[in-house]
Amino acid sequence: MYRYDAFDQGFVAERASQFRDQVSRRLAGDLTEEQFKPLRLQNGLYLQLHAYMLRVAVPYGVLSGGQLRRLAVIARRWDRGLGHFTTRQNIQFNWIKLEDTPDIIDALAEVGMHAIQTSGNCIRNVTADPDAGVAVDEIEDPRVWAEAMRQWSTIHPEFTFMPRKFKIAISGALEDRAAVLFHDVGLRIVKGKGGATGFRVYVGGGQGRTPYVAQEIAAFVPRDEILSYLEAIMRVYNMHGRRDNIYKARIKILVNALGIDEFRRQVEAEWATLDKAAINLPAAELARIAEHFAAKPLVKHPAKAPKVEARRKSDAAFARWMRLNVLPHRVPGYAIVNISLKEPGMIPGDISADQMETVAELAERFGGDELRVTYQQNLVLPTVAVGDLDTVYDALIEAALATANTELITDIIACPGLDYCNLANARSIGIAQDIAKRFADPEKAEAIGPLRLNISGCINACGHHHAGNIGILGVDKKGTEHYQITLGGSPKDDAEVGDIVGPSFTAEALPGAVETVVATYLERRLTQSETFLTAYRRLGKLPFREALYGPEKPRRAAASELEIANV
Amino acid sequence: MPSIVTANDLRSGAVVYLTGAGGWVCDLPHATVVDGADALKGLEALALASVERNEVTAVYAFDVRLVEGLPEPVSVRERIRAAHAPTV
Known part of the structure; x- marks a missing residue:
């Protein structure tokens, strides 16, 4: 994995010392909250319901044993003994005191970690395939490029105050394990003519209140040119992305307003004006970074023990x-x-x-x-x-960590929800627990087969509900928590946004509703190997809707249409 | 509807509630409950003075109902904050 050199270490140490000064000025009253808030957010420090929350960056999800040990020290000394891994491959601590954060940031810097760009309208932690470098279907290791992009995007002066946050994901394998199509920019490493590798580039994906699957903007960008191509995308977005309305500020809105063809034209026009040689990663630097990720020689073992x-x-x-x-x-x-x-x-x-x-x-x-x-x-x-x-x-x-449920219904993605989060409308964790308990029998869960169930406590969709095969969205209905079910979402190569199945359920009714959805699938699947998603795509929403809400009544609109036809 | 003024303690981030004397307490039942716009304005002025002294941040008022004389937040969010803990 990548190890900091003197430059990286110096930079992180300098930022830690700047933040210590900023916190002390805030505590002394020399900075108002209004002045301090953007500074703390640039260092991953949020104010949540019960306390401050510190979101620590785990670049492309890679950690060493020593770094995880340090996170344990932080959890024990400055939190309540817990950490929470997020859907951006980062870790959050939920019980942080402002006065402790300078010491925590120092403790992180000592092991080559920080909380920079885990918040704010900048390029956030670049995420990648968690099986990078070891997957059987890999074309090229995406960590090399994720690291290059980390370095390129870190306090990049042009991309520090964009219209809104910006998320990039990279996969270097045949199968997408990084939800690439739900990102502002999604990158797939592919082979071009003659076997040279490059990137297929997707743009404008995302969840939140306006979910979109990303669209292909370039079938192949040679890998040596990817940074300047990304810079062209960022510039077009920075120039034309909306700053007047936070809900319409993400790049997905711009891409869909312009249309992918016009957006592509503008990016290519911008790209043509750039001094590419000054932006692209020099071959020597690529080789230096790649060396950190070179496969270690492994002692040969028989395939089975x-x-x-x-x-x-x-x-x-x-x-x-x-x-x-x-x-x-x-x-x-x-x-x-x-x-x-x-x-x-x-x-x-x-x-x-x-x-x-x-x-x-x-x-x-x-x-x-x-x-x-x-x-x-x-x-x-x-x-x-x-x-x-x-x-x-x-x-x-x-250590109570041997649960066997990868990609099963109990492998639930859930945001912190209203138990911790300032933005949430409803609780997610308790709902996740209630559902998981209903399917806790491992035989039952395995018999159901692969099924992604994702829960978000508000429309911002940190729990990826739009991409769940079964998605659950917490909403506030006249002061009571309700939960809307979506079906048919997928975060993979066949990415799709789930369909809302019908009116929402109370927290008490929801686990039973999920059981009804699963039972409907089990009754109707053609074979045991027909997954929930495949069956849903074949069957459509209707049988699930009828199972949840009863038979469809003839719609009044249909009757009036009939009258018009009779006239 | 009766209301209470809340904030987060600047140094620790902990949830706190305002009293009529201008101090902050952790326990909701010890907070001052006010009814009516004028009384609330008075409480908010105390809170803003405290913000300026850099004691608290994120000040706002929320609705409560009185159950056997004790305030109970109307919203789930404020009930969770008042417990100083998640519900899970």
Whole structure:
């Protein structure tokens, strides 16, 4: 993974010292809240319901064991012993005191971490495939480019005060595991003519109150030119993105107002004017960054370990964990291990300081001292020798981290909701817990098969409800929390925004409604391998709607149309 | 409807409620409940003075109803804040 050089370290230390000064001036009364707020937000510090919340950047979701240990120290010393992983592969601490933040930022800087650009109208943490560098279907490692973009975008003077925040995701594999099509800019590494790699570029995707799937703006941008191409996109957005209305300020609104063809024309015209050589990543710099991500030589192992195979036969829970949470690695004899932070009944994405230390130790002992955060709020040990899988599993059981539910209905994405968030209209965590408990039987959840269930506590959609196969949106209905169900969303290559199925439910009624949706799918699926999403696309909304609300009544409008026809 | 003025403590971020003496308390039942625009204005003036002394931030008033003489927030949001803890 990338290790800070003297420049990076100096920059982060300088920012930490600036922030210490800003906090002390605020506490002394030399800065008003109005003056201080943009400064604290540029350092990831929000004011939430109960306390300040610090959002720490985890660039493209990559952490070392030592960094996770430091996060555990922060959780224990300055929070209530917990951290919460987010859908931008970052981590949040929910119980922070303003007067402690300079010390926390220093503690982060010591291990090459910070909270810069985790808020504000800038380029946010670039996210990437959590299986980068180890996936069997990878074309090229996206971390190299995510790191280049981190460096390019960090306090970039032109992109610090944009119309609104800006999110980029990169996938370097055949399968999209980074929800690329729901980003302001989504990048897919592809092979061009002659085998050279480049980027297929998508623009204008996003969730929130106006959800859009991104559209292709360029089929192939040579990789050496991607930074100047991105800069052209940013410039067109910065110039023409709306600043008069926060709800219409994201690039998706501009792209859809202009149309993708006109937006592309403007980007290409802008690109033609740029001094590309001054912006693009020099080959030597690319090589320097790439070296940090070069695959470590791995000791060869047989593809299967006899003791692990024996355990698989004798221990059904271990076999399930192997089936659901362990993925093939590009090197035979190794595996990718998904660590679920979704034990039914627990808070999705939450991790205790003790659990962080267990995972850090596993990464150090068995995982090449590296781990990943996924946007589904789980962790990944990217490189574990197959012969160590049973030992890792036992350690995870001890830490209550061995839930086998990757991509199942209990692997719920949920935002913090009204339990913590200042923007929320309704609670999400309790709803996630109630639903997960209904499907807590692992056999039942596995029999249902892959099913993404995502919950947001408000229309800002931090819980990705639009992209859930089943999406749940919390709304405030005359002072009472209600929940709207959407069906058929997908964050993957077949990305789609879910359809609202009908009127909302109370918190008490919602878990039962989700059970009805799932039962309708199970009754109607053609085979066990027809997933929820495939079945929904075949069946449409109607059978689910009828199961939830009763048979459709003839619409009055239809009757009046009939009368007109008779006339 | 009766109301209470709330804020977050500047240093800690903790939820606090205003008293008629101009101080801040953590427990909702110890807050001063006012009814009517003029009484609320008086309370808000005390709160703004406190903001200027850099004691609190994010000041606003919210509605409560009195249950057996004790204030109970009308909104779920304020009930969660008053508990100083998530509901999960």
